[in-house]
Amino acid sequence: MFEKLQPAPPDKILALLAQYREDGRADKIDLGVGVYKDEQGETPVMRSIREAEKRLYEEQTTKSYVGLQGDKAFCAVMGTLVLGDAILGERMRVCQSLGGSGALSIIAMMINRARPNATVWLSDPSWPNHIPLLSGAGLKPQSYPYYDAATGAILFEEMMAALRGAEAGDIVLLHGCCHNPTGADLSLEQWAAIADLCAEKGLFPFVDLAYQGFGDGLEEDVAGVRLMAQKVPELAIAASCSKNFAVYRERAGAAILVSNDAGALDNAFSQLLSVKRSVYSMPPDHGGAIVRIVLEDAGLRADWMEELEGMRSRMVTLRRDFADALRRASNSERFDFIAEQKGMFSRLGLTTGQIDTLRNDHGIYIVGDSRINIAGLHHDKLDDLARAIVAVSS
Numbered sequence: 283m284f285e286k287l288q289p290a291p292p293d294k295i296l297a298l299l300a301q302y303r304e305d306g307r308a309d310k311i312d313l314g315v316g317v318y319k320d321e322q323g324e325t326p327v328m329r330s331i332r333e334a335e336k337r338l339y340e341e342q343t344t345k346s347y348v349g350l351q352g353d354k355a356f357c358a359v360m361g362t363l364v365l366g367d368a369i370l371g372e373r374m375r376v377c378q379s380l381g382g383s384g385a386l387s388i389i390a391m392m393i394n395r396a397r398p399n400a401t402v403w404l405s406d407p408s409w410p411n412h413i414p415l416l417s418g419a420g421l422k423p424q425s426y427p428y429y430d431a432a433t434g435a436i437l438f439e440e441m442m443a444a445l446r447g448a449e450a451g452d453i454v455l456l457h458g459c460c461h462n463p464t465g466a467d468l469s470l471e472q473w474a475a476i477a478d479l480c481a482e483k484g485l486f487p488f489v490d491l492a493y494q495g496f497g498d499g500l501e502e503d504v505a506g507v508r509l510m511a512q513k514v515p516e517l518a519i520a521a522s523c524s525k526n527f528a529v530y531r532e533r534a535g536a537a538i539l540v541s542n543d544a545g546a547l548d549n550a551f552s553q554l555l556s557v558k559r560s561v562y563s564m565p566p567d568h569g570g571a572i573v574r575i576v577l578e579d580a581g582l583r584a585d586w587m588e589e590l591e592g593m594r595s596r597m598v599t600l601r602r603d604f605a606d607a608l609r610r611a612s613n614s615e616r617f618d619f620i621a622e623q624k625g626m627f628s629r630l631g632l633t634t635g636q637i638d639t640l641r642n643d644h645g646i647y648i649v650g651d652s653r654i655n656i657a658g659l660h661h662d663k664l665d666d667l668a669r670a671i672v673a674v675s676s
């Protein structure tokens with residue numbers, strides 16, 4: 283059996299992380315995988331999460347199965363965190379997932395049951411794992427123009443023109459906020475125009491929401507998806523708790539379905555649970571339970587929001603200061619877009635050769651499409667980093 287297989291192509295982001303860990307240089311800098319780091323370069327357990335783990339340890343009396351949907355109270359608080367009062371509870375169903383990727387996968391497999399080999403439209407560029415994940419579920423990826431590397435702006439007219447060419451029943455994958463890998467986010471007006479187009483043409487919006495709270499704020503980052511939920515008859519959302527609760531390894535997330543048709547929604551939700559049963563059965567409980575404890579307790583929730591806001595504002599400051607350092611080093615406005623973009627990522631617009639030189643000669647690790655993790659920057663190294671980037675790229 284195994285001799286029939288060829289090695290799988292490595293995932294670019296995870297391969298880079300492995301390479302970074304092997305590098306013995308003390309002054310190496312990891313701007314690769316999307317993990318938040320503080321000024322000391324650490325990814326600490328959040329205070330509220332640590333407290334929630336203590337409470338869970340004290341209160342939990344059994345490790346028996348929870349059920350296919352997962353923790354129902356977690357599902358309820360996640361539905362509210364994402365959609366607020368934008369829609370009535372009966373228009374929404376939520377189940378716990380294995381992080382954001384797990385939510386993307388089970389939703390994609392459920393969609394493939396409804397519409398085998400359906401076309402799913404992705405931004406060009408998008409998170410590198412979107413294509414393997416969605417095509418692995420049976421869907422057919424196709425790209426829409428999204429990002430102008432020369433200006434750092436969104437190619438909105440081109441995006442809309444491509445989506446006008448989509449067929450009824452096609453899926454449109456959107457990044458809820460903090461677009462990965464570009465940091466270029468849709469405005470509310472653009473969300474509204476896409477929602478109207480989806481409603482008019484019968485396109486199905488599928489929102490990947492992995493960074494709520496990292497862009498403009500916890501509520502601001504979901505304004506677009508909430509607007510969309512009000513305007514379209516149905517949609518799906520894959521929400522991750524990995525980054526905003528810093529529970530990466532716990533694999534906590536939620537798959538959210540919304541529909542105006544209660545019967546169709548129940549059927550879709552039962553198919554979603556049946557997909558889970560067929561691939562891994564019930565979700566792990568720990569990550570969801572600690573997130574639920576934080577969100578249900580007013581004190582812990584306030585503390586979590588404060589810490590999350592600290593993470594967000596550190597990234598906003600790093601963006602501004604790094605753009606300033608690059609302006610000084612390059613004596614140009616070439617990298618000013620970094621200060622305007624949102625969330626963890628921006629693309630520097632470097633070639634593969636330049637990225638290799640940064641890694642080999644300077645110990646600076648950047649993903650091959652020149653995406654940098656803003657949260658991996660250190661304030662005291664911004665000028666050195668800017669000089670190295672300008673040196674390799676001029």
Ligand code: LMR
Pocket residue numbers: 295314315316317409411462
């Ligand atoms: C990233 O884009 O770096 C993160 O979403 C982590 C991952 O799994 O790729």
